[in-house]
Amino acid sequence: MNRLRTPHLLALVFGIAFLYLPILVLVLYSFNASRLVTVWGGFSTRWYAALLQNQALLDAAWLSLKVALVSASLATILGLLAALALARFGRFAGRTLFAGMIAAPLVMPEVITGLALLLLFVGLDAERGFWTVTFAHVTLTACFAAIVIQARLSTLDRSLEEAAQDLGATPLRVFFAITLPMIAPAILAGWLLAFTLSLDDLVLASFTSGPGATTLPMRIYSSVRLGVTPEINAASTLLIGLVATVVVLASLLIKRDALARD
Amino acid sequence: MARKSLGNIRRAFAPWADPAATPLVQFEAVTRRFGDITAVSDLTLALYPGEFHALLGPSGCGKTTLMRMLAGFETPDSGRILLEGQDLAGTPPHLRPTNMMFQSYALFPHMSVFDNIAFGLRQQGLAREAIAARVAEMLALVKLEGFAARRPDQLSGGQKQRVALARALARRPKVLLLDEPLGALDRKLREETQYELMDLQAELGLTFLMVTHDQDEAMAMADRISVMERGRIAQVGAPEEIYEMPANRYVAEFVGDINVFEGIVEEIKGEIIALGGPGGSMILDDPNPTVDLGQKVNVAIRPEKLSITLEEPPQPTNKVKGEIWDIGYLGDFTMVQVKLDGEAGQLVKVALPNRSRRAERPIAWEDRVWLSWDVEAGILLRG
Numbered sequence: 124m125n126r127l128r129t130p131h132l133l134a135l136v137f138g139i140a141f142l143y144l145p146i147l148v149l150v151l152y153s154f155n156a157s158r159l160v161t162v163w164g165g166f167s168t169r170w171y172a173a174l175l176q177n178q179a180l181l182d183a184a185w186l187s188l189k190v191a192l193v194s195a196s197l198a199t200i201l202g203l204l205a206a207l208a209l210a211r212f213g214r215f216a217g218r219t220l221f222a223g224m225i226a227a228p229l230v231m232p233e234v235i236t237g238l239a240l241l242l243l244f245v246g247l248d249a250e251r252g253f254w255t256v257t258f259a260h261v262t263l264t265a266c267f268a269a270i271v272i273q274a275r276l277s278t279l280d281r282s283l284e285e286a287a288q289d290l291g292a293t294p295l296r297v298f299f300a301i302t303l304p305m306i307a308p309a310i311l312a313g314w315l316l317a318f319t320l321s322l323d324d325l326v327l328a329s330f331t332s333g334p335g336a337t338t339l340p341m342r343i344y345s346s347v348r349l350g351v352t353p354e355i356n357a358a359s360t361l362l363i364g365l366v367a368t369v370v371v372l373a374s375l376l377i378k379r380d381a382l383a384r385d
Numbered sequence: 386m387a388r389k390s391l392g393n394i395r396r397a398f399a400p401w402a403d404p405a406a407t408p409l410v411q412f413e414a415v416t417r418r419f420g421d422i423t424a425v426s427d428l429t430l431a432l433y434p435g436e437f438h439a440l441l442g443p444s445g446c447g448k449t450t451l452m453r454m455l456a457g458f459e460t461p462d463s464g465r466i467l468l469e470g471q472d473l474a475g476t477p478p479h480l481r482p483t484n485m486m487f488q489s490y491a492l493f494p495h496m497s498v499f500d501n502i503a504f505g506l507r508q509q510g511l512a513r514e515a516i517a518a519r520v521a522e523m524l525a526l527v528k529l530e531g532f533a534a535r536r537p538d539q540l541s542g543g544q545k546q547r548v549a550l551a552r553a554l555a556r557r558p559k560v561l562l563l564d565e566p567l568g569a570l571d572r573k574l575r576e577e578t579q580y581e582l583m584d585l586q587a588e589l590g591l592t593f594l595m596v597t598h599d600q601d602e603a604m605a606m607a608d609r610i611s612v613m614e615r616g617r618i619a620q621v622g623a624p625e626e627i628y629e630m631p632a633n634r635y636v637a638e639f640v641g642d643i644n645v646f647e648g649i650v651e652e653i654k655g656e657i658i659a660l661g662g663p664g665g666s667m668i669l670d671d672p673n674p675t676v677d678l679g680q681k682v683n684v685a686i687r688p689e690k691l692s693i694t695l696e697e698p699p700q701p702t703n704k705v706k707g708e709i710w711d712i713g714y715l716g717d718f719t720m721v722q723v724k725l726d727g728e729a730g731q732l733v734k735v736a737l738p739n740r741s742r743r744a745e746r747p748i749a750w751e752d753r754v755w756l757s758w759d760v761e762a763g764i765l766l767r768g
Contacts, residue, residue, distance in 0.1 A: 280489060280491065282487045282488075282491040283491050283493060285456075285458055285478070285485075285487070286485070286487055286491035286493075286552075287493070288477075288478045288479050289456060289478055289479070289483075289484055289485045289553075290479075290484065290504050290505030290508060290552070290553075290556065291479050291480075291505050291508030291509060291556065292479055292504070292508050293479055294479075296508070304495045305494075305495065383494075
């Protein structure tokens with residue numbers, strides 16, 4: 124590896140500070156003993172204890188977790204099917220269009236997607252709540268899962284699947300005995316990505332949720348409008364910790380899988 | 386019969402020469418196109434039970450496509466493929482009684498050696514004990530006892546090759562397909578494995594179809610070789626036939642080295658043709674002289690069929706004069722390049738075996754020498 128020279132080092136420090144200093148301040152102040160957000164009053168974990176007493180916040184966290192679990196699972200299944208279609212069905216008619224449409228949610232403004240989904244749910248006269256938020260999240264996260272899984276499938280040695288077929292396995296058995304175990308790390312990574320995206324989404328949830336179904340980001344956002352309390356800092360810190368852990372886990376999985384194949 | 390033929394080196398095993406023999410596999414006018422490219426073109430070939438057949442050719446000649454069509458991974462655009470007289474069209478790969486050893490070996494990385502070999506047997510629904518017994522038998526066959534619990538990434542290249550072979554043989558296929566089976570091995574191991582594969586084939590009495598671009602591999606192992614050129618078979622025959630009686634210039638050049646001399650047909654007497662050429666007159670013995678008087682033809686001579694002498698040989702024909710241009714010592718033999726006299730100054734390769742360790746070098750750079758050859762050495766090239 125090249126040694127970092129001073130200008131490079133400066134740029135790196137500045138860049139990282141720009142990205143992470145606000146988060147660091149938030150995390151630090153979650154351990155502030157003082158009720159005043161801007162005044163440091165010594166170290167304390169009292170706000171974490173207070174969190175456990177805040178039923179509204181706990182309910183929101185539980186809902187977010189449920190939505191994330193269900194939507195990530197649905198998104199991964201959809202993503203897997205889309206990835207298989209792209210990587211294994213050859214050049215079918217409309218393939219380019221299909222590939223483009225799968226990737227579109229990556230760049231679609233969330234406000235537009237949210238509004239469109241809201242109109243759809245209203246039009247369908249669906250009761251807004253857990254399921255509408257969950258489905259909205261699936262539309263956002265399925266493309267991420269599809270892209271991660273397709274990347275792995277495209278590097279998978281086709282002769283492995285052919286060998287299994289040659290040895291008498293039906294296409295379905297080939298999929299479950301060979302393909303699925305080989306791409307399992309990518310499927311898990313896709314699931315984890317979908318999970319974190321769902322967990323911290325505010326825009327889609329705000330559009331598609333209804334009364335009594337407030338996710339954690341929505342709860343935090345509405346609390347902040349009444350004034351930032353150290354309690355919110357504590358809740359945010361926990362959320363950051365969870366998301367960071369999951370993202371690191373997902374990238375480690377992808378990296379280890381890639382290394383194992385070399 | 387005075388005339389020498391290839392009969393004395395032809396093997397006893399030659400069912401293709403017997404009109405009563407039934408082929409095991411028949412490719413009948415098979416064509417396969419990929420877009421504008423015709424990978425296999427109107428190809429007909431029969432394989433006989435117990436035969437070790439090699440498809441030999443450069444990359445892109447269609448040999449792999451032909452084999453993959455037998456395995457069922459590619460579908461012919463036209464023509465039929467028969468196995469024991471049954472048309473294989475519509476039979477998916479997993480129902481075909483063929484097994485393939487892949488070039489990359491394609492061992493399942495998430496399974497042990499045991500599970501890799503057992504995979505095909507489990508698809509047959511064999512009992513647990515029967516599977517264990519067969520896997521043990523296969524491991525013994527490829528001399529890998531004690532490796533059952535290993536994972537593919539804990540094996541050397543040669544061991545992986547054996548596991549792949551054991552896995553493909555475990556289901557006792559009617560035809561074993563080998564895709565460049567020795568391609569990934571180093572030279573020494575390749576030679577050993579070559580003979581092991583031949584022994585195995587003879588022992589099991591199986592039919593092998595091998596794809597290779599390596600002529601030495603094909604010559605050493607196969608009963609018959611199909612030399613392929615752009616989707617067609619240029620020549621089918623035993624290794625000796627392919628080498629000594631190449632059907633055309635493509636085969637002669639692809640299998641081994643050749644020198645080509647031009648000549649004009651001056652006289653045809655039975656099987657003997659007399660030619661006049663730039664280097665002098667030639668006489669050659671061709672069993673099937675389908676040439677006309679005055680026709681311009683090419684005559685190929687293998688480097689090892691030429692002799693070098695300092696004195697002019699007594700024979701009246703089949704000799705040319707030149708100068709030593711280059712000498713390349715290759716260990717088992719020395720490859721000498723001789724530049725012929727005349728305007729063209731054609732370079733001719735001569736292979737001299739190094740029979741003794743400390744022979745006096747009879748020739749040196751820039752020596753004036755004579756090249757000569759037998760009447761039977763010349764191959765009349767058609768096309």
